[in-house]
Amino acid sequence: MPEKRIVLENCGVIDPSDINTYLSRDGFKALEKARKHMTPQQVINEVKRSGLRGRGGAGFPTGLKWELCTKSPEKERFVICNADEGEVGTFKDRYIIQNDPFGIIEGIALAGYAIGASKGYIYLRAEYHYLRDLLENAIEQAKTKGFLGEKNNESFGIEVREGAGAYVCGEETALMESIEGKRGEARYRPPFPPEHGLWQKPTSINNVETLANIPHIIFRGAEWFSQIGTQQSKGTKVFSVSGDVEKPGIYELPMGTPLRELVEELAQAKDLKAAQVGGASGRLIPEEKLDTPLAFETVLGAGAVIVFSKGRNIIQVVRRNIEFFAEESCGKCVPCREGTQVMSDILRRFSLGQGTKEDLTILEELSNAMMLASLCGLGQAAPNSVSDSLLYFRSEYDT
Amino acid sequence: MITIKLNGSNVEARRGMTILDLCKEKGISIPTLCYHPQLTPTGACRLCVVEVEGARTLVASCHTPVAPGMTIQTHSPKVIQTRKMIVELLLSAHPDFCPVCNKANVCELRMIAADLGVGLPRFRTKKRYYPIEDDNPYIIRDLSKCVLCFRCVKACREVKMANVYSVGYRGHSSKIIVDNDQPLNKEVCRQCDVCVLFCPVGALVLREERFRKISRKPFIIKG
Numbered sequence: 001m002p003e004k005r006i007v008l009e010n011c012g013v014i015d016p017s018d019i020n021t022y023l024s025r026d027g028f029k030a031l032e033k034a035r036k037h038m039t040p041q042q043v044i045n046e047v048k049r050s051g052l053r054g055r056g057g058a059g060f061p062t063g064l065k066w067e068l069c070t071k072s073p074e075k076e077r078f079v080i081c082n083a084d085e086g087e088v089g090t091f092k093d094r095y096i097i098q099n100d101p102f103g104i105i106e107g108i109a110l111a112g113y114a115i116g117a118s119k120g121y122i123y124l125r126a127e128y129h130y131l132r133d134l135l136e137n138a139i140e141q142a143k144t145k146g147f148l149g150e151k152n153n154e155s156f157g158i159e160v161r162e163g164a165g166a167y168v169c170g171e172e173t174a175l176m177e178s179i180e181g182k183r184g185e186a187r188y189r190p191p192f193p194p195e196h197g198l199w200q201k202p203t204s205i206n207n208v209e210t211l212a213n214i215p216h217i218i219f220r221g222a223e224w225f226s227q228i229g230t231q232q233s234k235g236t237k238v239f240s241v242s243g244d245v246e247k248p249g250i251y252e253l254p255m256g257t258p259l260r261e262l263v264e265e266l267a268q269a270k271d272l273k274a275a276q277v278g279g280a281s282g283r284l285i286p287e288e289k290l291d292t293p294l295a296f297e298t299v300l301g302a303g304a305v306i307v308f309s310k311g312r313n314i315i316q317v318v319r320r321n322i323e324f325f326a327e328e329s330c331g332k333c334v335p336c337r338e339g340t341q342v343m344s345d346i347l348r349r350f351s352l353g354q355g356t357k358e359d360l361t362i363l364e365e366l367s368n369a370m371m372l373a374s375l376c377g378l379g380q381a382a383p384n385s386v387s388d389s390l391l392y393f394r395s396e397y398d399t
Numbered sequence: 400m401i402t403i404k405l406n407g408s409n410v411e412a413r414r415g416m417t418i419l420d421l422c423k424e425k426g427i428s429i430p431t432l433c434y435h436p437q438l439t440p441t442g443a444c445r446l447c448v449v450e451v452e453g454a455r456t457l458v459a460s461c462h463t464p465v466a467p468g469m470t471i472q473t474h475s476p477k478v479i480q481t482r483k484m485i486v487e488l489l490l491s492a493h494p495d496f497c498p499v500c501n502k503a504n505v506c507e508l509r510m511i512a513a514d515l516g517v518g519l520p521r522f523r524t525k526k527r528y529y530p531i532e533d534d535n536p537y538i539i540r541d542l543s544k545c546v547l548c549f550r551c552v553k554a555c556r557e558v559k560m561a562n563v564y565s566v567g568y569r570g571h572s573s574k575i576i577v578d579n580d581q582p583l584n585k586e587v588c589r590q591c592d593v594c595v596l597f598c599p600v601g602a603l604v605l606r607e608e609r610f611r612k613i614s615r616k617p618f619i620i621k622g
């Protein structure tokens with residue numbers, strides 16, 4: 001399957017600092033269509049029928065998330081665009097913001113219309129500070145053209161909020177704590193954000209890429225969108241490919257494309273040993289499984305693909321991942337706070353050739369406990385690469 | 400009233416109650432550390448996890464409300480193994496001087512460990528050592544013993560409504576702090592021992608109790 005540009009359709013074509021170039025390519029037509037000819041429920045139904053699922057990693061059906069927000073009797077509601085993009089090896093959201101900020105704004109406005117939100121937030125990661133002006137300029141222009149209202153007003157305005165550099169603040173509930181001005185740590189669920197989110201109000205939080213899909217779905221219709229992709233994963237996915245490849249970068253492909261096509265044909269990996277799909281918290285795919293299709297049913301995450309060639313030591317790769325999580329754990333729950341630390345100690349021993357059989361047992365038991373008992377997705381997904389390496393590369397753990 | 404399958408038998412539960420509330424009513428004991436009946440739940444220690452059919456992970460019973468048709472296992476092998484690992488993690492990050500601690504080896508952590516049959520942890524990790532804070536006249540804080548249950552933070556906020564404590568730093572270095580990490584020395588702490596009463600271990604003690612003899616019999620540490 002060749003590349004297919006939907007989300008990235010306008011990237012490199014329009015001028016991100018001039019709304020007129022976006023308008024000339026049917027920009028904001030979807031928003032006009034929705035506001036003039038569709039009820040909020042019809043917008044939600046359209047997104048539900050399209051089969052769109054969240055692109056931030058978890059793959060939750062977007063239309064359903066929106067519908068849950070409208071179920072609450074609470075009238076003040078929020079939309080958050082998650083532009084924290086903290087996952088190791090992802091840079092697709094940055095590319096979208098940089099090249100097509102209007103598409104995101106239109107998506108947020110559509111989400112706001114659908115759930116009846118009074119305000120939208122874009123939570124921008126601290127490292128993307130340099131994109132803030134570009135985003136605010138785009139918001140300003142959309143406001144001048146009458147597509148958005150003031151920041152604190154019934155007519156739906158969008159405010160940009162910046163993070164302070166914590167990975168966990170990409171996690172939806174920690175992100176909300178951060179916007180509220182608190183320490184970025186995960187909340188327990190239930191209640192889920194569509195019921196009690198930002199300031200305990202119903203909130204829909206969506207990834208940049210998810211929202212960038214919305215205008216296309218509303219403008220061209222759910223039928224068109226749902227023809228692309230697989231049974232359970234509709235549309236395209238934007239991948240960020242990095243590591244041992246000739247052509248690292250951004251690729252948009254229909255869901256279900258085999259991993260091999262992305263890394264070998266497009267990114268031109270040579271002598272591949274493994275690819276990690278989904279960033280540091282993603283799954284480690286060995287060479288022999290490279291024909292796995294990229295979709296929610298199999299393996300996807302947020303679309304970061306990091307390629308490791310034959311010369312790489314898997315223990316080092318995994319150890320580096322765990323050190324990252326030990327650094328980024330929020331420190332609230334025991335399995336993640338202490339578990340990542342213990343794991344990184346053990347992996348350090350293995351990388352020095354000092355690991356024991358007992359260490360292997362503990363590594364396995366600890367991975368299970370962290371996946372099963374951690375409070376948020378960080379601790380639950382942190383051991384992924386450890387367990388995959390124990391499954392596929394056990395021989396490298398010589399004891 | 401809703402019906403729930405708890406450890407194989409059908410039981411009646413009230414809407415809105417947590418799984419832990421239900422288990423207490425039915426006489427099933429579940430270990431808890433960060434939970435305290437007088438405080439809002441925190442969900443930090445994860446010791447109270449139980450298995451709910453259909454859930455991707457185990458769920459913490461102290462903050463998860465019951466739902467119609469839930470099938471719950473409170474002591475399945477998976478649950479017990481996970482709880483044991485959590486205790487091991489807590490112990491591995493906790494200093495080894497239980498015999499000379501003010502709580503003399505009978506703190507909540509030790510009791511939970513004994514209940515689950517966990518002796519010395521199989522692995523070691525970095526401990527969090529801090530100087531003892533005894534430069535205030537009221538409370539002595541020995542944060543090296545802190546298990547980060549957040550009960551003092553919540554007690555101060557919710558019971559005393561004073562908000563003296565908050566959480567600083569992150570990951571393994573997380574710490575219960577006062578102001579911008581200053582030693583505890585606040586006027587509001589005079590004649591208030593709320594947090595001390597809520598501390599499950601020996602990290603918070605009243606000055607006058609610091610060296611009082613404890614009459615309970617210490618546990619024997621296996622391992």
Ligand SMILES: Cc1cc2nc3c(=O)[nH]c(=O)nc-3n(C[C@H](O)[C@H](O)[C@H](O)COP(=O)(O)O)c2cc1C
Nearest residue numbers: 054055056082084085086170171172206207210377
């Ligand atoms: C530790 C952690 C970090 C996360 N970081 C991000 C992130 O940087 N960007 C993002 O969009 N989602 C991130 N997520 C996923 C969000 O919690 C949330 O599921 C997502 O924003 C929902 O949007 P979606 O439904 O459009 O995917 C993270 C999750 C976890 C557990």
Ligand code: SF4
Nearest residue numbers: 330331333336376379
């Ligand atoms: S899993 Fe990690 S990041 Fe998430 S709440 Fe627990 S300590 Fe914090």
Ligand code: FES
Nearest residue numbers: 433444445447461
């Ligand atoms: S008692 Fe439930 S998480 Fe600590």
